Amino acid sequence: MDNSFIYGKNAIIEALEAGNREFNRILISNTSRSDEKIEKIKELAKSKGIVFQFVGKEKLNQIAQDARHQGVVAQISPVQYIDLDEFIENNSGENTSVVVLDGVEDSHNLGAIIRSCVCAGVKGIILPSRRGVLVNSTVEKTSAGAVNHISIIKVNSIVNAIQRLKEKNYWVIAADNHCEDNYYDIDYTDMNFALVMGAEHAGISKSLIKLADFKVKIPMLTNFNSLNVSNATAIILFESVRQNVSKKRG
Amino acid sequence: MDNSFIYGKNAIIEALEAGNREFNRILISNTSRSDEKIEKIKELAKSKGIVFQFVGKEKLNQIAQDARHQGVVAQISPVQYIDLDEFIENNSGENTSVVVLDGVEDSHNLGAIIRSCVCAGVKGIILPSRRGVLVNSTVEKTSAGAVNHISIIKVNSIVNAIQRLKEKNYWVIAADNHCEDNYYDIDYTDMNFALVMGAEHAGISKSLIKLADFKVKIPMLTNFNSLNVSNATAIILFESVRQNVSKKRG
Numbered sequence: 227m228d229n230s231f232i233y234g235k236n237a238i239i240e241a242l243e244a245g246n247r248e249f250n251r252i253l254i255s256n257t258s259r260s261d262e263k264i265e266k267i268k269e270l271a272k273s274k275g276i277v278f279q280f281v282g283k284e285k286l287n288q289i290a291q292d293a294r295h296q297g298v299v300a301q302i303s304p305v306q307y308i309d310l311d312e313f314i315e316n317n318s319g320e321n322t323s324v325v326v327l328d329g330v331e332d333s334h335n336l337g338a339i340i341r342s343c344v345c346a347g348v349k350g351i352i353l354p355s356r357r358g359v360l361v362n363s364t365v366e367k368t369s370a371g372a373v374n375h376i377s378i379i380k381v382n383s384i385v386n387a388i389q390r391l392k393e394k395n396y397w398v399i400a401a402d403n404h405c406e407d408n409y410y411d412i413d414y415t416d417m418n419f420a421l422v423m424g425a426e427h428a429g430i431s432k433s434l435i436k437l438a439d440f441k442v443k444i445p446m447l448t449n450f451n452s453l454n455v456s457n458a459t460a461i462i463l464f465e466s467v468r469q470n471v472s473k474k475r476g
Numbered sequence: 477m478d479n480s481f482i483y484g485k486n487a488i489i490e491a492l493e494a495g496n497r498e499f500n501r502i503l504i505s506n507t508s509r510s511d512e513k514i515e516k517i518k519e520l521a522k523s524k525g526i527v528f529q530f531v532g533k534e535k536l537n538q539i540a541q542d543a544r545h546q547g548v549v550a551q552i553s554p555v556q557y558i559d560l561d562e563f564i565e566n567n568s569g570e571n572t573s574v575v576v577l578d579g580v581e582d583s584h585n586l587g588a589i590i591r592s593c594v595c596a597g598v599k600g601i602i603l604p605s606r607r608g609v610l611v612n613s614t615v616e617k618t619s620a621g622a623v624n625h626i627s628i629i630k631v632n633s634i635v636n637a638i639q640r641l642k643e644k645n646y647w648v649i650a651a652d653n654h655c656e657d658n659y660y661d662i663d664y665t666d667m668n669f670a671l672v673m674g675a676e677h678a679g680i681s682k683s684l685i686k687l688a689d690f691k692v693k694i695p696m697l698t699n700f701n702s703l704n705v706s707n708a709t710a711i712i713l714f715e716s717v718r719q720n721v722s723k724k725r726g
Contacts, residue, residue: 236677236702334584338704338706338707341700341702341703341704341707342703342704342707344698345696345697345698345700345701345702345703346696346697346698347696347697347698368704370702370704372700375698408718408721410718410722427486444714445717445718445721446595446596446597446717447595447596447597447717447720447721448594448595448596448625450591450594450595450622450625451595452486452591452595452620452622453591453592453710454587454588454591454592454618454620454706454710456588456704456707457588457591457592457706457707457709457710458710459707460707460708460710460711461710461711461714464694464711465718467695467696467697468658468660468695468715470697471658471695471697472660
């Protein structure tokens with residue numbers, strides 16, 4: 227088994243509960259005080275026949291390097307990436323949303339984006355295989371286990387992926403602060419959509435903006451026109467949630 | 477001068493342009509290829525009489541530790557915290573918003589929150605002096621220089637700060653996912669408000685929720701009810717921006 231490490235109580239509880247990852251073993255600090263979450267991890271591990279061991283804190287520090295492991299680390303199978311066509315097939319017949327990241331580089335940002343996507347009911351996240359960050363231990367931790375509740379799609383070409391989504395009846399929304407329209411002027415409630423977000427410094431590629439059906443900006447109240455990409459993604463996604471919840475409520 | 481280091485091109489350009497920090501010197505990698513932003517840093521430094529030096533990349537790596545410095549580091553005076561009463565006095569006579577963080581611990585989160593605050597026209601950010609993170613180099617970098625465009629208020633007691641804000645005609649909004657009302661049902665356009673956000677794991681203190689005039693949640697489309705705190709803050713703040721922009725337009 228090609229193993230990954232994940233760390234942090236919430237990330238490990240989520241992965242245990244989601245049940246789609248193969249656990250090798252769980253390492254728990256033999257000096258940390260136990261608490262409700264550690265007890266929950268032990269119980270879940272027992273019920274699933276997963277080995278857990280008590281080890282010195284130095285061992286955990288070494289595995290997690292500089293990251294805060296909260297006294298628990300799990301060695302598990304890596305996240306499974308899926309194909310775009312498989313994803314599209316699995317999610318036909320309902321309004322589906324995906325987020326496309328055009329080369330996001332920071333693990334904390336990717337983790338936070340995945341978390342917001344799951345909360346907002348987004349079904350998939352598309353990452354380029356050769357630019358930007360993929361799912362690593364920091365992403366797992368900062369996603370608080372959300373990586374186990376969404377399809378992660380790795381593609382060689384974002385352009386091709388977007389063309390494929392368009393063929394399959396997805397509306398493509400590109401977010402870029404040089405665009406004219408405001409993100410909240412779109413009606414998100416009755417369509418499949420793919421929200422395309424750019425990288426931290428470079429923003430979104432011009433070729434992708436050209437392909438978009440909607441080109442939107444997030445208006446600001448000052449001239450400091452620079453949102454963190456995970457915050458910008460959350461703002462747009464939760465406008466779609468707001469519209470959907472309001473519509474249901476009637 | 478008690479010095480801080482900041483790193484990253486945008487953070488340094490922002491600090492140079494904002495002009496409210498005293499620069500000791502700027503260190504630029506002698507091996508990185510120059511670009512538009514490095515040239516801009518050199519020009520700004522020259523025009524302000526600030527020394528810049530070319531040094532080996534190892535020196536920069538050592539100062540920035542594990543963080544990505546992008547070939548440039550500046551040694552500058554630390555961020556100046558201001559008093560709550562001074563802040564309130566400086567911002568009377570207009571609708572003012574502040575964000576109160578009840579013990580946010582992660583530097584990346586604080587940096588992203590400060591950035592969103594500045595974009596959303598928030599005038600101040602209140603941090604507890606003894607819990608959670610204060611402004612450090614990682615916060616400066618992840619804020620992309622936004623720390624220089626907002627008042628950072630450090631208080632001994634968040635409870636006292638909130639009581640003071642209430643006396644001074646601020647409406648207090650507490651965000652917690654156990655609350656009933658949706659954040660978008662508040663009219664943010666015609667009041668001073670203080671948005672109170674909880675820490676990453678502990679959430680918001682019960683004593684603070686009790687003091688709030690509005691208690692709101694962010695509705696989700698799934699049961700994975702766990703947003704990153706910087707994303708949650710951005711979602712609420714940009715609903716206030718949406719309402720303000722729409723009102724002006726309408």
